[in-house]
Amino acid sequence: MVMKFSSAGAHQWTVLRGGSESDTAFENGLKVDASGNIFVAGHTHSSDLDSQSHADPSYSDVMVMKFQGPTTTTSQTVTL
Secondary structure, three states: OEEEEOOOOOEEEEEOOOOOOOEEEEEEEEEEOOOOOEEEEEEEOOOOHHHOOOOOOOOOEEEEEEEOOOOOOOEEEEEO
16 A cells, blocks of 8 residues: 655545565665655565566565655556
C-alpha cells in the first residue's frame, strides 16, 4: 500500500498494488523525486504482479514501481 500526502499533511490518494503471492518493499526502498514521483523497490514471489509474468514464482524477482506525479495513482512496474 502506498499513500500520498501533501506537504500540509492532507491525504491525496491511497493505492494497493501486488500479486497473489508475497510482495515486499525493501527497507529504505521508497524514494520521492523532485517532481513528486514515488518509487518503490522490493521483491516479489507473485507470478501475476500487475499483469506481468515471471519465469518461476518459487524464486523472488526484484521489482520497481513508479507512481507518477503528486496527484495520480498511475503506476508502472518493472521486474528484473
